[in-house]
Amino acid sequence: MNDQIIGYCVKCKEKREMKDVQKVEIKPGRPAAKGTCTTCGTGMYKILPSDKK
Template sequence: MAEARCMKCKKQVEVKNPQDVIMKNGMKALSGVCPDCGTKVFKIVGKK
């Protein structure tokens, strides 16, 4: 499963409702929600 760092909880969390996103510069990223606090989490995955 996908993991990202939650800035509010200050820990690595399992991403809830993960979605693949392509940023303006063409890099892939993962966007979702923290299961503990509900804050948006975002993780840059890498090149195409």
């Protein structure tokens, strides 16, 4: 994924840009983005909108 994704970092307690982003699937088949905080390096997840309509 080359898109810039903003997620909430629980360690910084702010919205931050994610680096090393990978598209993953979490239970029950929901798409999500997994990456790390650019400031502190903490792991982050962002649940993405599903493609199902």
